[in-house]
Amino acid sequence: MATKNSELSSSEIKISVKHLNVGFPLGEKQIIKDVSFDVKKGEINGFLGISGAGKTTIIRVLTCQIPKKNWEGEVTVAKISPEKKSNHRELLSKIGYVPQLENLNLYYDLTPMVNVEIFASNYGIDKDIAVKKAQDLLSILDVPEDTWYNKTRSLSGGEKKRLSFAIGMINDPDILFLDEPTTGVDAAKRYDVLSYLKKINRNTGTTMMIITHDLEAAHICDTVAILRAGKLLEYGDPKGLISSLPSQGQIARLTIEDLDRNKINKVRDFAPVKKVMRSGNEILEVFMEDFDINLSKLVEYCIHNDIKIISLSRDEATFRRYFQIRIKEEEEREQRFEQGGGH
Amino acid sequence: MSGKSRDKHKSINDGKKIGDKDTGLFRLKKMIKKEFRLLGTDKMNLLIALVIPPAVIFLFAFMINQAGETPPIPCVVISSDSNSFVNPNSYVETTWDNYTFAYLDAVDNHTESLDLLAFYNTSEEVYAMEIAREQLLSGEISIIIVLNVEFSEMIIGGMPAFIESVPDSSDIMNIQTNLNAVADSIAAFTDLNNLTPQFVYNTYEEFSIPSEYSFQYNYNITLTLSFIIFGISMVLTILVVVQEKPIPRLLLSPAKREEILLSKYITYMMILAFQVTTIMVVCLMTGLYCRGSLIQLWIALYTVGMTGLSLGIFVSTLSNTKTEANQLFFALFIVIVLLSGIFIPVDAMPLPLQIFAYILPLSHGDPMIRGIVTKGKGFFGFDFLCLMALVAALILITFLIMKRKRYEV
Known part of the structure; x- marks a missing residue:
């Protein structure tokens, strides 16, 4: 019975990270220190931390952007390890990625539909299927139909952001990685952006991993991780963490x-x-x-x-308050540690 | 916020308390400092901007000041002087040719600007002129000097002797230099033999274009065709990699770096084919006379275009910013034009520059295209092979750079 349960739970895990260490070079300048976590199928997982905490480094390991010589640990994404270069294409075909800045994801002088077609073709998706899929995604994301065939440059910031989400979803990924999805969005629209992500998750069941310093994102996350100076301070569901106060x-x-x-x-x-x-x-x-x-x-x-x-x-207490308390506790602990001569 | 910092904040917001520093000059100074900081963020760009202009001037000065003597012009002399000459007044038959050998001595030993490769006596070699023209066509020699039938007889008789020269007129830049060299040889000949300098000196331009075509247009367009094709193909491709910001994102899909690069080569090779065809059509419409095959000319122009395209994509892949790519393009283009042989013949350059010049595309592209258009030669030869080797090397290096380049989203 125990075996069956463990098989079931492992089949539900989409991202598994055990004892991840990252350094440039490894062993000397450690950016990530012994981080372990699992992300289950269908979850929205948020990696929260201030700038320089190591969030982007973790996502780069998971998306094959950092060579193996710079990291160690057991990592699987959609059951594939990024360790071997020969696995990279298969792994990348199973994930979607939404970068922080839209200009890294969009050809501004082309139409949204052409953009979608370009990215879809990288996954071997035909134009007809890509267009159909794009229409579905852009409808879910409320990108106005009359903008689909205009130049992407003419879209508003929010529309560009949602188009970026659609491109990230074009290959029906097992996992969608999102790097700071609310960056560049004004405060009033941030909630909308997060709601659209929740909507995609609800409609498609796609597992999502969001890295952000926007603590509002915790509202849509099933699990959150708090990262500081390359160390994972907390991992769990936001409500559970707040109630631990x-x-x-x-x-x-x-x-x-x-x-x-x-x-x-x-x-x-x-x-x-x-x-x-x-x-x-x-x-x-x-x-x-x-x-x-x-x-x-x-x-x-x-x-x-x-x-x-x-x-x-x-x-x-809100999650924001929890985060502040937890970070402050950690700072105080480090201060005590330093004052005590490292003992 | 502590009391101290609150006060500081207040003083910054309160314009009157800032005092003398709240001036346009102060802001301007700060902005200039900011601009220097921004420049410092792209050190490579700064390096190119500062180093390349003086380096180009240095290169130019080195090329001009260190240029050696222009190498002697290879020539052949054909003499019909030994042929029988019958004086129409006295019916006396003579075969005097003593001044032919005196002239040969003047060319071979006393004219530094000429290099005598061969002498043909038409009384012994009936096809002397044909052989010499073949040599001219192949580029082995640059001028044919012809001494006419009664050359010695006329000199002995105190009359003006006839000398004809046939320079390689496909190389418009050097026609006058070739003719001047012949004039040098005549001067040496008269000095050595105490002759009155009475010579009739006729010149014929070999490979000149038919009279119905514009001489001016044809020689100029031939000279500039390789520059045009090379320039436009390089300009077109100089930013294709560096300005495509979504490349790192594309690499987070199954797309491979090689595929991305290859797609660019194929696309721009197709565009190049269109460009070459268009340019050729326009040239023909505007009066280009091509002695050689048009297909050969198309292949030659395409090959030159490929060097520009390969160099453009190479620079674009190597550069980290658009400005860096533009600066590199400018620097490379100037060096390539400077060392192409337009200003100073490649053979007259200092040896290190000669080696460098022969690696550059226009040093081969220009003679190859001129050869086809003016002489009717084929494209296949040393110049073509050099260009193909250059293209292959550039493509290989570009793929290696792309493979190793760090892309992160």
């Missing part, structure tokens, strides 16, 4: 008059408090044990210590 991610948001370091330390000294974070000039976010029981006690404690609370609200 003290008080299951519940926050007491206090607006305190003349908030300063002394008052913050005073709040921190209250025994049930697990974490205190300043948010803005006068706002303090407080995580604590047994939230419901201790909230009123916290208010009494503040009054008792001459801390004037202007307002109080309860809130649930």
